[in-house]
Amino acid sequence: MDLKRVLDFEKKNLQEAFNRVLESGRYILSQEVASFEQSLSAYLNIRHCIGVSSGSDALLLSFLALGIKPAEKVICPTFTFFATAGSIARIGARPVFADSCPGCFQLPPFEAQSRIDSETRGIVPVHLFGQCADMDGFKEIKEKNDIFIIEDSAQAFGASLGDKKAGVLGDVGCFSFFPTKNLAALGEAGLVVTASDEIAYKLKALRVHGSFRQKYIHELIGGNFRMDEVQAAFLHVRLNAVDKLIEQRIKNALLYEQAFLSSGIAILCPDPCLCQTKKYEGLSHWDKDNYYPIYLPRSVRGRHTFNQYVIRIKKERDKLRDYLKDRGIQTEIYYPMPLHLQPCFSSLGYQKGDFPIAEKLSQEVMALPIFPGLTEEEIERVVKVICQFFGHPYKSLP
Ligand SMILES: *Cc1c(COP(=O)(O)O)cnc(C)c1O
Secondary structure, X not given: OOOOOOOHHHHHHHHHHHHHHHHHOOOEOOHHHHHHHHHHHHHHOOOEEEEEOOHHHHHHHHHHHOOOOOOOEEEEEOOOOHHHHHHHHHOOOEEEEEOOOOOOOXXXXXXXXXXXXXXXXXXXXXXXXXXOOOHHHHHHHHHHOOOEEEEEOOOOOOOEEOOEEOOOOOOEEEEEOOOOOOOOOOOOOEXXXXXXXXXXXXXXXXXXOOOOOOXXXXXXXXXXXXXXXXXXXXXXXXXXXXXXXXXXXXXXHHHHHHHHHHHOOEEEXXXXXXXXOOOOOOOOOOOOOOOOOEEEOOOOOOEOOOOOEEEEEOOOHHHHHHXXXXXXXXXXXXXXXXXXXXXXXXXXXXXXXOOHHHHHHHHXXXXXOOOOOOOHHHHHHHHXXXXXXXXXXXXXXX
């Protein structure tokens, strides 16, 4: 992944944005942030957008603003980035883990539902890799239970379900603008969105140490979660082109798919998406050896933005990864250890085998380069080298 490969049309505008901030003399939480927040409200079609210091802080602030208290439970997937559960634990609440869907990598609503009890205050569906979780299912759960839905949309800026964008489908939506995300800062930044005036007020207060209406009068105990002006200005430039950037990711995913399928080394993931079922079933392929060493990701709902292109390698993944690395191809494992097995969560009492799907996925997944600016030749080369590793002939794209 080459973050320096800024697209031509961005470069001049980013430099202009930097100069504007430099000359303004205002460097945090001022007019650039306010104007970026306004544009975000229009893009996401949501009443309140609150720019913050990072995606992790967006999650932390959300739990604080919702009034989730120590020892209360929040359900989240075990197969996600650490911050999803880390931020629950940091406010003193208890992460309750759940397994994943083998067809789409997301948290299935029935899995979350089965873990709700009287101490549960919220569920965090994560739109993993840029595709939405089954939010209709979570909406139904919310209608029957007094709980919050907090969307971890860090990887899914611009993804959508029907005519709604990821992040506006729950009580609160959290985004990250980490440099590898769909909307990428040149540093750290994040965002919380909500339709509720009351939650928005708390978020804005908590962002500045709980002193909002009157300087140095602290209504709440917050922290410093402010966004930099320069990041807001950069992000505003990219927001204006974000659909172009996302289209590039989608195009790259399609090229991978064509190159893999035409070479005959891979199939679209044969494990079914179980998000709309009531339990795990029909996993007949699950433990069988497959003729195909590679499973490709599928889009099963809405606009998949392909923040990551995550394939599953059915054998010798780590060897393949080294082989690619030696040939100058960078890959990443999202995520090698599910959160229920992390040392810092050992006191929660989970064990190996508790979440068999997540545990298996963590051994099979491998993310290929997909960033905007990656060329068709590079994509073909990645597939070619993977074919080489498995001793499989590669057929060039027409
Ligand atoms: C990136 C990410 C975060 C955290 O965002 P930061 O801006 O890096 O703090 C949280 N959740 C998920 C799923 C992420 O991918």
